[in-house]
Amino acid sequence: MELKPIKQSFSVQYEYQLHFTKDLFHVDNQLFVNIMKGYKDYEAVKLFFVVDKGVADNHPDLLNKISSYCSLYSGNLTCTNTLVIDGGEQSKNHAEYIDLVLKGINENAICRHSFVVVIGGGAVIDMVGYAAAIAHRGVKLIRIPTTVLSQNDSAVGVKNSVNIFKKKNFLGTFAPPYAIINDTDFLATLEQRDWIAGIAEAIKVALIKDGEFFGYIAKHAIALKERQLEPMQYVIYKCAEMHMQHISQGGDPFESGSSRPLDFGHWAAHKLEFMTSYELRHGEAVAKGIALDVTYAQLIGLISEEELRIILDVMKEIGFDLSLPLHSEKEVDQLLAGIEEFREHLGGRLTITLISGLGKKHDVHEIDRSIMKRSIEQLNHQMALK
Template sequence: MQLSAIKQSFSVHYEYQLLFTQGVFHSDNPLFSDTIAKYRPKEAVKLFFVIDKGLVDAHPHILKQIKTYCAAYPNQLKHTQSIVLKGGEQSKNSTEAIEAVLKGINDNAICRHSFVIAIGGGALIDMAGYASAIAHRGVKLIRIPTTVLSQNDAAVGVKNSVNIFNKKNFLGTFAPPFAIINDSDFLTTLEQRDWIAGVAEAIKVALIKDKDFFTYISDNALAIKNRDMEVMHYVIYKCAEMHMHHISQGGDPFESGSSRPLDFGHWAAHKMEYMTNYSLRHGEAVAKGIALDVTYAHLLGLITEADMEHILDVMLTIGFDLTLPLSSTAETDELLRGIQEFREHLGGELTITLISGIGIKHDVHTINKALMIQAMEKLNRFSKVNS
């Protein structure tokens, strides 16, 4: 008996929102409670909080605030537990943090109709999101990012991940959050390097998508460096908007293809993070990676020297150190191995996003390694002379 193939196709509709507020856990601010109410308006929902230790250090009353807030909305919110974990990239480098989140989900009977609330920088949110996505095949997640980079990039997408085998984001899931809530109050206590680092992702999307946005960043480079909150609000909003628009309108939200324009500058960034044992912030590494690929694009003849120098000058004015952490041929060779690792991460054909003008992305499928070494040397000379 000949049996014919059974074929099936289906689509799943995803919807999530990015909300903006100040004082998210102030009892007179109903935004958080109202967000939960949109899921289950007639009953209290169990909440398990995962909080970045860096945030607790900067805002020592946050744990009490969360419990007080939940108590103020008892018909909607049921606080189970808050755990505090060390953030930063190291939270993605071992199983301890993942196991702590999974244990909390289990111990507090967090089911698929409960919520994990991840509060912190991009790395902690990435890790907590991954744990949430694999528990019960996915429990609901709300992200409350607390750094510039997480508010404009890391927390607004649909990806979650951790590091293993000395490779960044080797384990991961595509799992959209229920919502993201950006609270600008958390930005006021950031260290200067964290204030600056997240701007790299805004520069990234501006360079590949929006010349006018890059002009805004250029015109306000000193204001950004000097922590002008109004300027930063716009930079975060515009960057997040473009990031989310790319996910919904780019035709490849779960990255089944080989082109990843939002990874502009990231092949080198990921490798430099590992090479420096993650002493570089992700945004700091991305800035160096963007600067390198912009320099390489100039050597390829894709952009003018004037455009290259303008881009690098803007980044230096904001406060980025663009010097590549290379002190030997062996380290240069190791960085270049990041190209192949990036191809493996993408899958399929090697695709590196460059630019052929400010606001114009340009994909290439091969890298001239000799020319890339020249770009490394040229960037380091430029950075040292102009810093």
């Protein structure tokens, strides 16, 4: 008797929304409770809150506001507990933080019809999202990002991750959140470097997808640096919109292929973060990675010297330090090792996204290391002359 292979295929529809608001947990703001009603309106939904310590410190009334809000709307919300956890990249570097979240999910009986609500920067959101995705094979997650970078990029995607083996995002899942809520009030307390750092992801998506959007960033560079809220709100909205459109319309939301255009500038950024023991913010490293890759793009003839000058000038005007912290040939070689690590992380053929013009993505499948070394030297030379 011949046993033929049994084949099966199925598709899963994902849907999630990004909401915009101000003072989310003010008792008169019904956005959060309405989101929960949209999931289940016949009984209270159990919630386990995880809050970035830096956010809790800068917003000392936040925990009380969450408690009061849940008490007021107790017919729809049950706050089981609130865990305050250290923020920053360290939260992705140590398994103890994942264990704390998993312990909280277990002890508060958070099931697949309950929610983990994470409030914080991109690193905490990444780590908590990973813990939520592996608990019970996936409990529901609401992300409330509190930095520019997380509101416009890292929190609006479908990825969750932590670092291990000295490699960024080595462990992770693709697990879309139930919803993302951007609250502009959280931006007011950001340090200046965090305010600026998040703009790097907007520059990234503008350079590979929308030259007109890059023109807007260039025109408002000083206003963005000076923390004017209106242009920043537009940059966050536009960047998040383009990111989410790429996920839904790009045909590869879970990155099964070899191209990751949204990681433009990231092969170097990830390595620089590790090499500086994560003293560099992710957005700061991305800015340096973009600067390096557009310099390389100019040296191989993809963009003009004028286009390179425009890009670097805009980033400098916003306030980015684009110099690469490399002090020896050994460190240069260490950085260049990030190219293969980038390929290895995704697998398949090496695919590095560059640009062939403002708003024009261009993938390459090999990097000339001698020219990349020249790019490093040229960029650092230019930054030394500023």
